[in-house]
Amino acid sequence: MSEAVLYDTLWTNARLATMMPGGVPYGAIEDGALAARDGEIAWIGPRAELPDAPERLAARVIDAGGRWITPGLIDPHTHVIFGGDRVGDFERRVAGQNYVAAASGGSGIAHTVATTRATDEDTLYRGAARRLRTMIANGTTTVEIKSGYGLDVETELRLLRVARRLGDELCITVRTTYLGAHVVPPEYADRRDEYLDLVCEQMLPRVARERLADAVDVFCDTIAFSVAETARVLETAQRLGLAVKLHADQIADTGATALAARYHALSADHVEHASEDGIAALAAAGTVAVLLPGAYYYLRETLKPPVAELRAHGVPMALATDCNPGTSPVLTLPTILNMACVLFGLTPQESVAGATRNAARALGLHDRGELRTGARCDLALWDAASPAELCYWLGASACAGVVVAGEPL
Amino acid sequence: MSEAVLYDTLWTNARLATMMPGGVPYGAIEDGALAARDGEIAWIGPRAELPDAPERLAARVIDAGGRWITPGLIDPHTHVIFGGDRVGDFERRVAGQNYVAAASGGSGIAHTVATTRATDEDTLYRGAARRLRTMIANGTTTVEIKSGYGLDVETELRLLRVARRLGDELCITVRTTYLGAHVVPPEYADRRDEYLDLVCEQMLPRVARERLADAVDVFCDTIAFSVAETARVLETAQRLGLAVKLHADQIADTGATALAARYHALSADHVEHASEDGIAALAAAGTVAVLLPGAYYYLRETLKPPVAELRAHGVPMALATDCNPGTSPVLTLPTILNMACVLFGLTPQESVAGATRNAARALGLHDRGELRTGARCDLALWDAASPAELCYWLGASACAGVVVAGEPL
Numbered sequence: 001m002s003e004a005v006l007y008d009t010l011w012t013n014a015r016l017a018t019m020m021p022g023g024v025p026y027g028a029i030e031d032g033a034l035a036a037r038d039g040e041i042a043w044i045g046p047r048a049e050l051p052d053a054p055e056r057l058a059a060r061v062i063d064a065g066g067r068w069i070t071p072g073l074i075d076p077h078t079h080v081i082f083g084g085d086r087v088g089d090f091e092r093r094v095a096g097q098n099y100v101a102a103a104s105g106g107s108g109i110a111h112t113v114a115t116t117r118a119t120d121e122d123t124l125y126r127g128a129a130r131r132l133r134t135m136i137a138n139g140t141t142t143v144e145i146k147s148g149y150g151l152d153v154e155t156e157l158r159l160l161r162v163a164r165r166l167g168d169e170l171c172i173t174v175r176t177t178y179l180g181a182h183v184v185p186p187e188y189a190d191r192r193d194e195y196l197d198l199v200c201e202q203m204l205p206r207v208a209r210e211r212l213a214d215a216v217d218v219f220c221d222t223i224a225f226s227v228a229e230t231a232r233v234l235e236t237a238q239r240l241g242l243a244v245k246l247h248a249d250q251i252a253d254t255g256a257t258a259l260a261a262r263y264h265a266l267s268a269d270h271v272e273h274a275s276e277d278g279i280a281a282l283a284a285a286g287t288v289a290v291l292l293p294g295a296y297y298y299l300r301e302t303l304k305p306p307v308a309e310l311r312a313h314g315v316p317m318a319l320a321t322d323c324n325p326g327t328s329p330v331l332t333l334p335t336i337l338n339m340a341c342v343l344f345g346l347t348p349q350e351s352v353a354g355a356t357r358n359a360a361r362a363l364g365l366h367d368r369g370e371l372r373t374g375a376r377c378d379l380a381l382w383d384a385a386s387p388a389e390l391c392y393w394l395g396a397s398a399c400a401g402v403v404v405a406g407e408p409l
Numbered sequence: 410m411s412e413a414v415l416y417d418t419l420w421t422n423a424r425l426a427t428m429m430p431g432g433v434p435y436g437a438i439e440d441g442a443l444a445a446r447d448g449e450i451a452w453i454g455p456r457a458e459l460p461d462a463p464e465r466l467a468a469r470v471i472d473a474g475g476r477w478i479t480p481g482l483i484d485p486h487t488h489v490i491f492g493g494d495r496v497g498d499f500e501r502r503v504a505g506q507n508y509v510a511a512a513s514g515g516s517g518i519a520h521t522v523a524t525t526r527a528t529d530e531d532t533l534y535r536g537a538a539r540r541l542r543t544m545i546a547n548g549t550t551t552v553e554i555k556s557g558y559g560l561d562v563e564t565e566l567r568l569l570r571v572a573r574r575l576g577d578e579l580c581i582t583v584r585t586t587y588l589g590a591h592v593v594p595p596e597y598a599d600r601r602d603e604y605l606d607l608v609c610e611q612m613l614p615r616v617a618r619e620r621l622a623d624a625v626d627v628f629c630d631t632i633a634f635s636v637a638e639t640a641r642v643l644e645t646a647q648r649l650g651l652a653v654k655l656h657a658d659q660i661a662d663t664g665a666t667a668l669a670a671r672y673h674a675l676s677a678d679h680v681e682h683a684s685e686d687g688i689a690a691l692a693a694a695g696t697v698a699v700l701l702p703g704a705y706y707y708l709r710e711t712l713k714p715p716v717a718e719l720r721a722h723g724v725p726m727a728l729a730t731d732c733n734p735g736t737s738p739v740l741t742l743p744t745i746l747n748m749a750c751v752l753f754g755l756t757p758q759e760s761v762a763g764a765t766r767n768a769a770r771a772l773g774l775h776d777r778g779e780l781r782t783g784a785r786c787d788l789a790l791w792d793a794a795s796p797a798e799l800c801y802w803l804g805a806s807a808c809a810g811v812v813v814a815g816e817p818l
Contacts, residue, residue, distance in 0.1 A: 087797045091757060094750045134805045294803070298751060321804075332804030341503045342707060348500060388496045394703070395730075395741035396543045396805075 007035035007042055009406055010058035011379075016044065017070045017387040018371040019356045025349055026387045027371075034069065036377040036406035044371055062408075068387055070352065071369050072141025072378030072402055073333045074359035077269050077290050077320035079179075080135075081128040081162050082149050084115030086325040093299075109149070109183050112325055116149035116159070124162050131323065131331060132170055136409065138332035139380035139399040141172050144320070144363055146217055148179030151195075153203055156180050160212035171404055173378075175363050177245065178204065178213035181233045183224050196229055200236040208240040215266060215364070219247040220256035227255050234263045243364055249273040250295070261285035267318065267362040272296070272305045279306060283313040288362040290318045291346075291354065293339035294328030304344050317346070318362040319354035334390055334397035341391045348388035379403035416444035416451055418815055419467035420788075425453065426479045426796045427780040428765045434758055435796045436780075443478065445786040445815035453780055471817075477796055479761060480778050481550025481787030481811055482742045483768035486678050486699050486729035488588075489544075490537040490571050491558050493524030495734040502708075518558070518592050521734055525558035525568070533571045540732065540740060541579055545818065547741035548789035548808040550581050553729070553772055555626055557588030560604075562612055565589050569621035580813055582787075584772050586654070587613065587622035590642045592633050605638055609645040617649040624675060624773070628656040629665035636664050643672045652773055658682040659704070670694035676727065676771040681705070681714045688715060692722040697771040699727045700755075700763070702748035703737030713753050726755070727771040728763035743799055743806035750800045757797035788812035 011034045018027035033050050035043040035058055043050075043057075054061045089108065116124070128145075135143060145163040150156035160176050167174030180199040188195035207213045216237035220230040224247070234244045243266050248256035250270035257278030260268035268274070268282055269290040282289060291305050310317055319336050322328035330336060337351040346354065360369025368376045383398040384390060390398070402409050420443045427436035442459050444452040444467055452459075452466075463470045498517065525533070537554075544552060554572040559565035569585050576583030589608045597604035616622045625646035629639040633656070643653045652675050657665035659679035666687030669677035677683070677691055678699040691698060700714050719726055728745050731737035739745060746760040755763065769778025777785045790809040793799060798807065811818050 085794065085798065085801070087757075087795055087801050090750070090801050091797055094754060094756060096754070138804065300751065329801050330803045335804040341499070342709065345503060345505070347503060348496075385494065386496055388500055389494065392494070392496050392499050392738050394739045395547065395744040 005057060005059050007037050007058035009060045009062060010035040010054050011062045011064045011069065012047055012054050013066055014064035015066060015068045016371055017068055017352065018044065019071055019353055020370055020372060021357075026352065028387070034371065039377055039405035041371060041373055041375050041377045044373060064381060067400055068382040068384050069371070070139070070380050070382065070387065070390070071356040071371055072380050072404065073139040073355045074142040074363065074365075074369055075135065075140050075320050075323075075333055075355070076144045076267065076318050076359045076362040077146075077292060077322050078143055079146050079148060079322070079324035080131050080143070081124050081145060081159050082112050082116050082325050083119030083124060083127070084112060084325070086112060086329075089326055090329075108326060110186055112149050113151050113185060117152065117155045121158050121162060124158070125165060128162060128166055129170060132166055132172070134331045135321070135323075135333070136170065136172060136402060137399060138334055138397045139382075139402060140333055141378040141380065141402050141404050142175070142360070142363070142365065142368065143172065144175045144177055146177040146179040148182030148217070151180065151182065151185035153198070153206070156203055157206070157210070157212065160207065164212065171409060175214045175365075176212060177215045177217045178207045179217045179219070180204070181218040181225050181230070183219060192229070196232060199233060204233075204236050204240060208242060213242060215243040215245055217245045217247065220259060221247065221249070221251045221254060223251060227259050230256065230259060238263065245269065249278070253278075257282060261287050266364050269320070270295070270305070272301065272303050274306060276309055279309045279313050279315060282315045288316045288318050288358055290320050290362050291340060291344060292320055292322040292328065293336055293343050294322045294330040296343060297339055298327050298329070307344055307346065316358040316361055317350060317354050318358040319351060320359070332397055334399070335394065337391040338394050348391040351391050352387055377403060377406040414466060414468050416446050416467035418469045418471060419444045419463050420471045420473050420478065421456055421463050422475055423473035424475060424477045425780055426477055426761065427453065428480055428762055429779055429781060430766075435761065437796070443780065448786055448814035450780060450782050450784050450786045453782060473790060476809055477791045477793050478780070479548075479789050479791065479796065479799070480765040480780055481789050481813065482548040482764045483551040483772065483774075483778055484544065484549050484729050484732075484742055484764070485553045485676065485727050485768045485771040486555075486701060486731050487552055488555050488557060488731070488733035489540050489552070490533050490554060490568050491521050491525050491734050492528030492533060492536070493521060493734070495521060495738075498735055517735060519595055521558050522560050522594060526561065526564045530567050530571060533567070534574060537571060537575055538579065541575055541581070543740045544730070544732075544742070545579065545581060545811060546808060547743055547806045548791075548811060549742055550787040550789065550811050550813050551584070551769070551772070551774070551777065552581065553584045553586055555586040555588040557591030557626070560589065560591065560594035562607070562615070565612055566615070566619070566621065569616065573621065580818060584623045584774075585621060586624045586626045587616045588626040588628070589613070590627040590634050590639070592628060601638070605641060608642060613642075613645050613649060617651060622651060624652040624654055626654045626656065629668060630656065630658065630660045630663055632660060636668050639665065639668060647672065654678065658687065662687075666691060670696050675773050678729070679704070679714070681710065681712050683715060685718055688718050688722050688724060691724045697725045697727050697767055699729050699771050700749060700753060701729055701731040701737065702745055702752050703731045703739040705752060706748055707736050707738070716753055716755065725767040725770055726759060726763050727767040728760060729768070741806055743808070744803065746800040747803050757800040760800050761796055786812060786815040
């Protein structure tokens with residue numbers, strides 16, 4: 001007969017990177033313990049302060065073997081569901097053609113739209129599931145997935161349904177984003193307003209009614225939608241009760257970052273060309289800047305996002321894989337943590353915060369991204385000597401496993 | 410009773426990137442078969458040309474499931490055995506300090522020398538074995554390993570013994586390189602010539618006598634050894650019958666590339682600052698240029714190696730991880746293939762050749778790096794739609810397994 005215990009699972013002999021701000025780096029607890037009950041963190045602290053012997057506290061005790069434990073990583077910007085690939089674009093770009101030229105030609109996003117439309121739901125699911133499993137094996141437990149390679153009613157809905165199914169079947173949290181306003185599809189090339197009518201009058205109401213999207217995104221840039229066009233989509237989304245976010249100022253400063261702030265977007269993503277006014281507006285609005293070093297790397301960009309200004313204004317910086325076949329075929333967040341340090345000059349601590357606490361905020365999720373009592377018990381375990389080491393290696397991560405809502409996956 | 414069969418193992422339903430030059434890209438055979446006997450490739454060609462039914466030809470028939478098969482990848486430049494790590498250097502460099510400054514301070518190679526000297530043989534073995542297993546899981550079947558973090562007799566020999574043991578126990582080919590002339594160790598800072606005496610009069614003869622090294626390398630650059638000092642080591646090595654190679658012109662053009670050619674080195678590695686004369690000399694000598702994009706990436710270098718000139722002169726280009734704790738903590742060759750394309754502008758075909766046929770040549774190995782009859786049957790299998798895709802993804806490779814001397818590992 002076992003007595004009643006307080007906790008479902010207790011991890012001991014763990015080094016905890018709680019990511020709680022204001023104290024020691026990474027909010028670290030060097031010889032820590034962490035207990036879960038009903039999927040949430042119910043106790044966390046130094047092992048020496050546990051109120052009783054571990055086996056009297058929890059039904060299951062797991063020795064973490066001195067491993068570092070971080071919050072499960074959160075990837076707040078991906079396009080992980082698509083048909084085909086863009087290896088051809090990659091080869092052309094290596095040979096010197098740039099992204100705007102590629103996107104304007106017969107390749108680019110338009111190519112992926114064509115291959116995605118031609119791919120059935122199960123095939124889309126299998127391709128994305130394979131990529132997501134790699135992400136999970138490298139520490140990710142929450143991922144945002146955008147539509148935007150359909151650009152017609154049927155395919156956009158198919159992409160969002162696949163995204164919901166990925167969350168259900170892979171047992172991680174998937175947050176879905178409708179990105180019908182990714183680019184103007186070829187068949188509407190001379191009828192931009194009619195495409196926006198389709199987005200605002202047909203697709204968005206249906207997406208909202210069927211609860212297929214948690215948020216709405218628009219690619220607001222010179223090769224996609226203008227500020228005025230973007231504002232129309234954002235207003236429609238907000239009328240329908242949907243959170244908004246933007247692809248902002250990746251290619252040029254079009255004022256998209258300030259627009260994101262004006263609509264109190266969850267996040268403004270890319271922001272390489274954001275103006276200082278735009279950054280000040282983000283800070284005032286509480287909007288997160290999501291930095292995407294994968295695209296910067298693949299496109300051989302030379303203008304970094306304005307990291308110093310974002311710091312100076314206190315804008316939270318999140319990081320994402322931007323996993324997509326064209327500009328960021330990157331499969332793991334640790335790769336992105338490395339690039340954020342090496343290419344953008346973030347500190348390792350800023351990088352880890354960018355894929356945990358700030359990434360949670362970029363998705364409007366207040367129950368995760370930090371290790372504290374009451375938070376969802378999503379964890380990632382690491383065979384590493386320090387949290388900084390998560391950012392240091394390239395090619396394979398030290399992830400030793402993840403825990404979702406208190407259960408090892 | 411089974412009849413006698415011709416082959417030990419036959420792979421069918423394979424797409425073969427033979428890397429044989431002169432024909433179709435990658436020397437590809439789209440619907441191919443490959444047979445091994447006694448560890449060597451005994452038959453290769455289109456499946457339709459197999460002389461008999463597969464099960465009558467081989468004791469074991471393996472359906473490759475339409476996967477691409479390349480030669481097992483070859484990593485011709487690593488420093489994979491070391492004690493400690495250099496995460497501290499990484500954090501300082503991210504914050505703005507450059508490599509030369511770091512190397513001149515209390516950190517850099519000198520730090521790794523101190524931690525390596527303090528690490529026992531089994532601990533060194535376990536750390537390197539863990540990294541090598543990651544390499545193997547990502548396609549590598551032959552790897553060069555350098556000493557150079559010992560810089561005293563006892564530790565240099567320990568590193569080379571660990572390298573030999575890694576080859577024996579992990580069942581891949583390890584080629585060992587003595588790099589006693591990596592930098593001048595701190596205790597000889599004011600007695601450079603005495604350190605070179607130690608290298609040439611004590612370490613090199615002992616390394617040769619105990620057959621611990623297959624080649625000798627020198628770091629010939631502004632922060633390491635001069636051309637004259639390097640020449641002394643190379644002459645000693647050649648008198649002892651050892652092949653030579655150089656770390657050449659990474660930081661400045663010191664004439665090291667031409668020196669490598671003058672001594673008919675197997676390879677000149679780095680060569681970012683190599684002069685056109687140096688490149689012409691490499692071509693004349695038949696010396697391979699080993700490009701190391703990992704260090705270029707981590708150090709945020711802006712001067713690429715002279716790829717156009719190397720092509721123009723017909724110098725074979727190989728690629729390597731340069732896996733080391735300071736300037737290239739990169740664990741997998743596919744990461745390097747990607748960087749070679751994105752950062753250096755190599756084509757995917759040049760990149761794959763750089764980690765197969767040209768890498769074999771950089772190690773003086775004439776029995777591998779291509780799929781042809783008579784070659785050693787070292788293979789890597791890939792869940793990829795094309796060989797170019799090996800260069801396209803970052804974060805996790807599509808390697809589905811390797812074969813060493815005809816046996817799946």
